[in-house]
Structure formats: structure tokens, C-alpha cells
Amino acid sequence: MTKLDCHELQTFWDLAGSQVKIKALEVALSRSLFDVLLEPCSIEEIAHKLAIPSANIKGWIDLLWSMGCVDTAVDNKYITSALAKRYMTSVSAMDCSQALQFRFQTLRHFTEQFEALLYVSKNHTALSSAMAPLWAKAAKAQIFQEQRAVTVPALDRILDRVLNVTIAAETPLHFLDLGGGPGLVALSLARRFPNSTGVLFDFPETAKVAYKNVIAEKLEHRIEVQSGDLNKQSPNGQFDLIWCSSVLHFLDDANAAIKRISALLKPNGILLILHAEQTAEKKQCEGVLPFYLPMVMKGNYLPKQGEIAALLDQNGLDVLQSEEITDFPMSSVWLYCGRKVQ
Numbered sequence: 445m446t447k448l449d450c451h452e453l454q455t456f457w458d459l460a461g462s463q464v465k466i467k468a469l470e471v472a473l474s475r476s477l478f479d480v481l482l483e484p485c486s487i488e489e490i491a492h493k494l495a496i497p498s499a500n501i502k503g504w505i506d507l508l509w510s511m512g513c514v515d516t517a518v519d520n521k522y523i524t525s526a527l528a529k530r531y532m533t534s535v536s537a538m539d540c541s542q543a544l545q546f547r548f549q550t551l552r553h554f555t556e557q558f559e560a561l562l563y564v565s566k567n568h569t570a571l572s573s574a575m576a577p578l579w580a581k582a583a584k585a586q587i588f589q590e591q592r593a594v595t596v597p598a599l600d601r602i603l604d605r606v607l608n609v610t611i612a613a614e615t616p617l618h619f620l621d622l623g624g625g626p627g628l629v630a631l632s633l634a635r636r637f638p639n640s641t642g643v644l645f646d647f648p649e650t651a652k653v654a655y656k657n658v659i660a661e662k663l664e665h666r667i668e669v670q671s672g673d674l675n676k677q678s679p680n681g682q683f684d685l686i687w688c689s690s691v692l693h694f695l696d697d698a699n700a701a702i703k704r705i706s707a708l709l710k711p712n713g714i715l716l717i718l719h720a721e722q723t724a725e726k727k728q729c730e731g732v733l734p735f736y737l738p739m740v741m742k743g744n745y746l747p748k749q750g751e752i753a754a755l756l757d758q759n760g761l762d763v764l765q766s767e768e769i770t771d772f773p774m775s776s777v778w779l780y781c782g783r784k785v786q
């Protein structure tokens with residue numbers, strides 16, 4: 445049977461079924477199942493290691509197998525799949541276990557508030573100021589994991605293969621990672637451009653997290669960590685390259701923010717700005733809205749297609765390139781590359 449033979453309600457039945465898949469995966473992550481299955485185990489061995497009675501475990505493991513997280517091994521044993529080993533085990537440098545659990549939990553929390561939010565007037569300002577300590581917590585866990593496994597590889601791909609502008613490795617540039625969270629993007633830029641210096645700017649609580657990461661990598665002589673509220677303050681300095689990903693959503697006024705960002709660029713300086721946006725295309729909305737609607741319903745900003753390019757243009761930047769970047773956390777983002785007009 446092909447997908448075309450499915451009943452047209454199948455999409456919605458699949459949605460209902462995905463709740464069971466989510467729970468199966470959440471339990472596996474919270475019990476470190478994929479660490480346990482780094483060695484092949486029978487159902488009885490899994491039951492013993494997790495201290496769960498064995499009666500219902502097989503169905504759970506088979507569901508995880510159908511989802512690509514577990515493979516079968518000889519002697520009726522199971523083993524963590526290559527995919528789960530890479531992203532869901534504590535031994536992996538790409539581990540995203542906490543990040544995935546966070547996404548499940550926060551989106552579930554949102555679904556519980558969904559109907560009530562339809563009646564609430566938007567209150568972005570209160571949300572923004574209350575978020576600072578939460579961002580610091582996120583910078584230690586899920587944002588750290590997602591930057592390490594997803595954002596930094598995407599940055600590398602963008603600089604190596606996507607951008608039409610080439611920046612030679614030896615260029616002595618001064619860069620800014622604006623709203624940089626735990627700082628892995630800034631660290632990666634510093635390594636890629638060995639003659640560069642940089643600044644990471646974020647809320648003070650998050651900046652402390654970034655500073656620890658910069659110290660741990662012994663790059664404090666090249667990366668300065670500055671802090672403040674981007675709604676009221678700007679980083680100090682003039683920059684050749686500014687990276688700003690997934691930050692505008694949380695600011696009070698995107699136009700004011702881009703005006704301020706533009707003023708931070710040296711003549712000919714390059715801005716790489718990456719944000720999810722809402723286009724008029726149905727498939728694209730299906731990919732983006734489930735993740736960004738929670739913020740939109742609380743008053744945060746989700747750019748419409750074309751808005752960012754227009755804001756860059758209004759604020760003295762030539763838009764050199766715009767590209768959909770499909771390998772970013774959660775859903776596609778749009779990269780705009782702007783050059784400061786001299």
C-alpha cells in the first residue's frame with residue numbers, strides 16, 4: 445500500500461498517535477535507555493537494568509525501534525541505533541537529550557495553555573523581563589546542546605558553502621555574537637578566524653554562562669563577554685561581522701533593534717541575521733508555526749516573509765543574499781546577509 449492509498453484522515457490519526465511516540469521517547473530519555481542499550485540487551489536485561497517489570501517493555505522498545513531509535517541485534521537483543529547514539533546518549537559530543545526533553549515539555553505546557561491564550565491580550569514586555577534567568581538556565585542545558593549539535597555545524601556550512609561572500613580565514617576581523625547564549629557560536633568564529641577578536645552580548649545572567657565557556661576554552665583573551673538588555677543597551681564596539689540568530693523574536697521592537705545593530709557595523713561590515721519567519725506557503729507554516737506560535741500568542745515577534753530584508757534596507761544595509769536554512773534547531777530559519785553601505 446502506498447501513502448496515496450491512505451484514508452485522508454490518516455494525517456490526523458498520525459497526529460493522535462504521535463502523542464504515544466512522544467511519551468515513549470520521553471521515558472526512554474529520562475531513564476537513559478539509550479545509554480543502557482549501547483551494549484546489546486535482551487528484554488529481561490533491559491527490565492533488570494531499568495528496574496521495570498518486563499511485561500510491557502517489549503512493546504515500548506518495539507515502538508522505539510519503529511521510530512529509528514533502537515535497532516535489533518542477534519539473540520533477540522536490542523541496541524541503540526546510530527542516530528540515537530549520536531544525539532541521545534551521554535557519551536556523545538552531540539548529545540541533545542536535555543534539549544529534546546525541554547522541547548517536549550515546553551510545547552506540552554503550551555498546549556495546556558492554548559485555549560486560555562486565545563482570550564489573553566498580549567503582554568510581551570512582562571514576559572521579556574521575566575525571561576532573563578530562564579535564558580541563563582537554557583544556556584546551560586538545551587541551548588548549549590543545540591548550539592553544539594546543530595547551530596555550530598549550520599554556521600560552518602553557511603560560511604563554507606552557502607554565503608556568496610567569502611571571508612578568508614586569516615582576516616583580522618572583529619565579530620559580534622548578539623544574543624549569543626552559551627557562546628558556542630562565538631567560540632567557533634574565534635577558532636575559524638584565528639586572527640579575529642570578538643564580543644558576545646547577552647543578558648547578564650546568560651553572559652556569565654557564556655563567560656565560563658569562553659574561559660573553559662581559554663579564549664578569554666580574544667572573546668569579550670558583554671552584558672545588558674538589548675531593548676535598552678547596545679554592545680560596545682564596531683564590528684566587521686555580526687551574527688544574530690533567533691534573538692529578534694524576544695525584543696520589543698525589531699526595527700529599533702536592527703537600527704542599533706546596523707550602527708554597530710563598520711563600513712562594509714557584514715550582518716548575518718537568521719530567524720524563523722512566516723511565509724504564505726502552507727507547508728512552510730506547518731513546519732514553523734507549531735514551534736513559534738507559543739511565542740506569537742504571548743506577544744513575541746515572528747517576522748513575515750520580506751520584513752527583515754525591508755528592515756535591513758531601511759537601516760542602511762545592502763541585502764546581499766537571503767536563503768532558507770533548513771538545518772537549524774526546530775524548524776527552518778531565513779538567513780539574510782547584509783552589508784553596511786559605506
Ligand SMILES: C[S@@+](CC[C@H](N)C(=O)[O-])C[C@H]1O[C@@H](n2cnc3c(N)ncnc32)[C@H](O)[C@@H]1O
Binds near residue numbers: 583
Ligand atoms: C533563542 S536564544 C538564541 C541563542 C543563540 N543566538 C542561538 O541561536 O543559539 C535567544 C538569546 O537571546 C537572548 N536575549 C533575549 N532577549 C534579550 C535581551 N532583551 N537582551 C539581551 N539578550 C537577550 C537570550 O538570553 C538568549 O541567549
